[in-house]
Amino acid sequence: MSALGLEHEGKPNPLGSEGSSAVHVRQWQLEPETEYRFELDPGNSLAIKLVDGQAEIFGAELAEGSIYVFGMECKAAVYTWQGCTIEMTSTEYISEETPMNAYANVHLALEQMRVRALRVIHGSPPSDDDEADMDPNPEPPRVLVLGPENSGKTTVSKILVNYAVRMGQDWNPIFANVDPGEGGWAVPGVISAASITAPLQTSSPAATLGSAATSAPVHLVSNELLPLSYWYGHAETRRNPLLMDRLIRNLGENIAERWDADAECRAAGLIVDTPASFASSSGPQGDHRHALIKACVDAFRINVILVVGHEKLNVEMQRAYGNRISIVKIPKSGGVVELDSSYRERVRKYQLQNYMYGKVIPPPPGLSALPYLQGGEQTSDLTLNLAPSSSVIMFSDLVIYRIGEETMAPTSALPIGAARVVSEMQPLIVDPAQPGSGLYNAVLALLSPPNPDESERYDEEILDLSVVGFLVITALDIPNKRMTVLAPGQGSFAGRTAIVGSFEWQE
Amino acid sequence: MSLYPQPHTQVFNSPPYPAQGYGQPLIPPTSYHYPPPVQPTFHVDPQTFRRDYTTRLADLTVNSRPIIQNLSMIAQEYSRYAEIVAQCIEMHIRRVPLWMKLPAFYLLDAMSKNVFDPYARCFTPLVVTLFIDTYEQVDPSTRSKMEEMLLTWRTGAPNGRELFGVVPQVAIERHIWGGDTTMTASSSRSGGSSSISTAQVLSELEFVLSQKERTLQANPYDKLAQNHVAVLQQLRKLVQAGVSQEELNQILTQLRSLAQPASSSPPPVPAPVPQSYSTASYSVSPPSYPTPIDQTMYPSQPAYPTASFSVSKTEPVDFSLLVPQPTAASSVSATVSAPSAPASNIANLFNALVRTGVLSTSGTPTGAGTIAKTEEAAAPAPPDPEKEVAKVYRKTILANKLKLTSADIVRQRLNVASLLYKRLPVQCKQCGVRFPDGPKGRKTMEGHLDMHFRQNRKASQAVSRGYSRSWFISVEDWVHDGSIDIKGKGRADGRKINSSAAAAAEAAKREAELRALFVVVPPGDEAKPISCPICKEILKSEFLEDDEEWVWRNAVRRDDKIYHATCHAEATASKSTLAVRLRNEVSSSRSRSQTPEKQILRTPPKVSLSFSGEQRKANSPSPTTPMGMKRKADDDASNSSLETMRGEPPTKKLAVSA
Ligand SMILES: [Zn+2]
Numbered sequence A: 001m002s003a004l005g006l007e008h009e010g011k012p013n014p015l016g017s018e019g020s021s022a023v024h025v026r027q028w029q030l031e032p033e034t035e036y037r038f039e040l041d042p043g044n045s046l047a048i049k050l051v052d053g054q055a056e057i058f059g060a061e062l063a064e065g066s067i068y069v070f071g072m073e074c075k076a077a078v079y080t081w082q083g084c085t086i087e088m089t090s091t092e093y094i095s096e097e098t099p100m101n102a103y104a105n106v107h108l109a110l111e112q113m114r115v116r117a118l119r120v121i122h123g124s125p126p127s128d129d130d131e132a133d134m135d136p137n138p139e140p141p142r143v144l145v146l147g148p149e150n151s152g153k154t155t156v157s158k159i160l161v162n163y164a165v166r167m168g169q170d171w172n173p174i175f176a177n178v179d180p181g182e183g184g185w186a187v188p189g190v191i192s193a194a195s196i197t198a199p200l201q202t203s204s205p206a207a208t209l210g211s212a213a214t215s216a217p218v219h220l221v222s223n224e225l226l227p228l229s230y231w232y233g234h235a236e237t238r239r240n241p242l243l244m245d246r247l248i249r250n251l252g253e254n255i256a257e258r259w260d261a262d263a264e265c266r267a268a269g270l271i272v273d274t275p276a277s278f279a280s281s282s283g284p285q286g287d288h289r290h291a292l293i294k295a296c297v298d299a300f301r302i303n304v305i306l307v308v309g310h311e312k313l314n315v316e317m318q319r320a321y322g323n324r325i326s327i328v329k330i331p332k333s334g335g336v337v338e339l340d341s342s343y344r345e346r347v348r349k350y351q352l353q354n355y356m357y358g359k360v361i362p363p364p365p366g367l368s369a370l371p372y373l374q375g376g377e378q379t380s381d382l383t384l385n386l387a388p389s390s391s392v393i394m395f396s397d398l399v400i401y402r403i404g405e406e407t408m409a410p411t412s413a414l415p416i417g418a419a420r421v422v423s424e425m426q427p428l429i430v431d432p433a434q435p436g437s438g439l440y441n442a443v444l445a446l447l448s449p450p451n452p453d454e455s456e457r458y459d460e461e462i463l464d465l466s467v468v469g470f471l472v473i474t475a476l477d478i479p480n481k482r483m484t485v486l487a488p489g490q491g492s493f494a495g496r497t498a499i500v501g502s503f504e505w506q507e
Numbered sequence B: 001m002s003l004y005p006q007p008h009t010q011v012f013n014s015p016p017y018p019a020q021g022y023g024q025p026l027i028p029p030t031s032y033h034y035p036p037p038v039q040p041t042f043h044v045d046p047q048t049f050r051r052d053y054t055t056r057l058a059d060l061t062v063n064s065r066p067i068i069q070n071l072s073m074i075a076q077e078y079s080r081y082a083e084i085v086a087q088c089i090e091m092h093i094r095r096v097p098l099w100m101k102l103p104a105f106y107l108l109d110a111m112s113k114n115v116f117d118p119y120a121r122c123f124t125p126l127v128v129t130l131f132i133d134t135y136e137q138v139d140p141s142t143r144s145k146m147e148e149m150l151l152t153w154r155t156g157a158p159n160g161r162e163l164f165g166v167v168p169q170v171a172i173e174r175h176i177w178g179g180d181t182t183m184t185a186s187s188s189r190s191g192g193s194s195s196i197s198t199a200q201v202l203s204e205l206e207f208v209l210s211q212k213e214r215t216l217q218a219n220p221y222d223k224l225a226q227n228h229v230a231v232l233q234q235l236r237k238l239v240q241a242g243v244s245q246e247e248l249n250q251i252l253t254q255l256r257s258l259a260q261p262a263s264s265s266p267p268p269v270p271a272p273v274p275q276s277y278s279t280a281s282y283s284v285s286p287p288s289y290p291t292p293i294d295q296t297m298y299p300s301q302p303a304y305p306t307a308s309f310s311v312s313k314t315e316p317v318d319f320s321l322l323v324p325q326p327t328a329a330s331s332v333s334a335t336v337s338a339p340s341a342p343a344s345n346i347a348n349l350f351n352a353l354v355r356t357g358v359l360s361t362s363g364t365p366t367g368a369g370t371i372a373k374t375e376e377a378a379a380p381a382p383p384d385p386e387k388e389v390a391k392v393y394r395k396t397i398l399a400n401k402l403k404l405t406s407a408d409i410v411r412q413r414l415n416v417a418s419l420l421y422k423r424l425p426v427q428c429k430q431c432g433v434r435f436p437d438g439p440k441g442r443k444t445m446e447g448h449l450d451m452h453f454r455q456n457r458k459a460s461q462a463v464s465r466g467y468s469r470s471w472f473i474s475v476e477d478w479v480h481d482g483s484i485d486i487k488g489k490g491r492a493d494g495r496k497i498n499s500s501a502a503a504a505a506e507a508a509k510r511e512a513e514l515r516a517l518f519v520v521v522p523p524g525d526e527a528k529p530i531s532c533p534i535c536k537e538i539l540k541s542e543f544l545e546d547d548e549e550w551v552w553r554n555a556v557r558r559d560d561k562i563y564h565a566t567c568h569a570e571a572t573a574s575k576s577t578l579a580v581r582l583r584n585e586v587s588s589s590r591s592r593s594q595t596p597e598k599q600i601l602r603t604p605p606k607v608s609l610s611f612s613g614e615q616r617k618a619n620s621p622s623p624t625t626p627m628g629m630k631r632k633a634d635d636d637a638s639n640s641s642l643e644t645m646r647g648e649p650p651t652k653k654l655a656v657s658a
């Protein structure tokens, strides 16, 4: 009996609702420690079912017998430690060369740090057979993952977080995403952190790191994440490194506060995923990356740096931090595919749309009659379609800022500490009534309210306010001083503050 | 009373079915397949098959276990003719006289649950009308049996979900028990509130009560179950005596959160080897049917317990250190004479003994010497079991000699897979999350399955305007998440029970749902001012462009009055109703509930959802004006929350249409 419920090898599907359309289902045996890799073309979807054995996708285990659907140009790999049989609606290739053993060892080493740290928190005696366990002040792992473009940094970060939460120890590690080009659980342009307690699923690049909470009932906690986000507003770190630096430090400060309040969370540690620009020494922007790596190391109190497949960077890091931080070079997966800039553009569009509207991936033809999982959710058609709210507000309802001048020479063109620095961080009010405001179809971050205590307020306070959501201005009616605002849900914006970045909304 | 009434004519000259009851798995419960048919006598020709199967169906005139089983086995063997089988059964049910319909439904039920694929799928398109049509025709006693069967379909699939999917399940339930229980815009739109029948509530109550009674029967010392049973029995009397619609609604909600989709069997005595918790211990769990326990009746088939758990194939444990050590707990439990109590209870008991001076932690008797001495001899300072488990885990992890260096990371080969898989043998079939073996892990698993069920229910009762992305929580909530109740965490699926951020997010969710509710303005009443009876504010009307009608937003209709949905929810929550009492009694001892609803409703959301704050002037002339000065803060409106929200004009302006 075909496990996907379909006949094998292209025989017509007797039960599918599509009637005549035939589905090709293949069964594959994966040998232990191999992986099945796939890349989807735009508009295609893929269904995979684990028939026998055990398998995982980037560290999240698959439930046997459930159909998992992937789409939106998803690129992923099903890995198996002990071997398995899977069924799928198309095939790509199977690789026997994977770095999973090394990644698992890294996980184990991090887990050792966690249990040692937790022991001290619980006041338990050290084990006599472990020397390092005698350390009176063992530090939990706080890991910075560095690597060049297409090295699989995000994948490594995800596997390490997923393995931590799968230990059955109630770990709640923090995942910090400081790559503004990658939306993670929300939209691109933010520097963000979330506590992870269940495996992050993989189904589409629109939600690479799980999903921020919605009003819908969900089955996996990783699809109702509660992130803390700061708005940077651009995909490229070089656009405003000073702002990046400040937001990284803001994020680090709040994480530290959380750890002060929750020692067990502290013991679970932190994984920080970074942009590729941190690793690329080429180009005129070579300098700001060191400053930003330093900002991360300080802000997150990094004690482990993982360098994914990049010898030169490894040496650099050894030189700069080797005396106080464990620098580990880890292999890059052969499965990582080269992604061009147009792909990244499309992914950002998917992420923005997913934030507002959610996204239900249509299952491959012939499968629509069967229950399937998307990102681990069982009734995607009911719960992954979101209804944003569009409303017309007065220009005066919302105060909109842009950070720094619009046309700005790169910082590196100026001497350190030059006058330009001031304007780079300066909040500038944007008047929607002025032609050329750049607000039409712009993505805005709505900020949390400022400090209610007036005496606590200060210039540039808005740089330090966290984000409560994202808005898009879909129409401007200058004569009547009104604009149409697309928001994720209901609410009034009167008296609120938003910051515009450089992301444009595309329907 | 048996669901299989004693037939008037004995089939096969023997009791119609063996004493262990129809559904008892005859085969390892991880498989849903019958053994091959005993008499494979069919030809492969579909026409012949159809004729033959129809003929055999004609024998199904009474609830005969052998006949049902035989027909199932044939169906399984010829699953390539599943469509034909489904057609035959549908035709059969529609044609036969009323008294013959129920047995055929039992066949449909058995095949769908036990063979599952492809039969559940084949019946899915036709089950709603077939069930409803039949239900409309039959007598009350047959109806109640069909209702019982319907309840088991909720979790009848091997993955613990609805046997025929959420949509058919809800469609049938709505038809039989009347409208959905949540007040959605669609229901208020169709005029007035939907009603729930007392019969439905009683039916579900019986179902839950029987679950709890079996739990209690299997473990008479289960205080929680005792409490549940007592409360439910009281409740049954009350419902029978008659309660209001509102209360019915609340009772139903409560019942559904109480109902366990998983086995409610008591934990067997902990044993040191994980194999002892293999599928067998789940499969013998009590049946999940609401009728009194009668081992001979058909539905003693434990449809979901077997389906919901998968235990890893038990190979010899080669990584013994990785196995969590229930031994520690069981040895301790022996000394305090509570052999089957889960670890945490042992800890409590131990603490209680220490407090009363019977036991001493220091080893020196603190109280009455002689008694303490004997106790002490038996239990020399029993350690905190939680800590013991943590210690064992730490030892396991630290036993791997590994350095965090580039060289060691690629060179070492350690058995990480055992840590990820074998060590956690109990797995949720729906989402793949794993739990440790033993009573605690299994309890967590039960709560986890419960969660899946509730989420599916909620999803099937979707609010009409759909769901939306939530606003992010504030920095304060984010920072303090988890710090309030550290003991409350400890759920392997990552759901925290009492975290402030999660509660805030839940409140925001609830609030957003309420605000999305609306009531259609009766034609001609668009200009008529209507005020909310609770807050006295005028309800704002607005025009929905998509539906081309005027509605009151954030509104519900109750007893022909229009309230703000938020006001009404708040008022309802604060009233001390029967359901609240029940909830308090039941959930105070219950650990698996998530954020209790009453808390959500009573706590005004402090999340950023309420966009209050001062109206700020932004009259700068140029697109980019340096902010420069400290902003003048006229922030008297900083007291956020509902009050301000209500007074605000609707955000969706109507003028746009022109
Ligand atoms: Zn699950």
Ligand SMILES: [Zn+2]
Residues within 6 Å of the ligand: B532, B533, B534, B535, B536, B537, B563, B564, B567
């Ligand atoms: Zn009101």
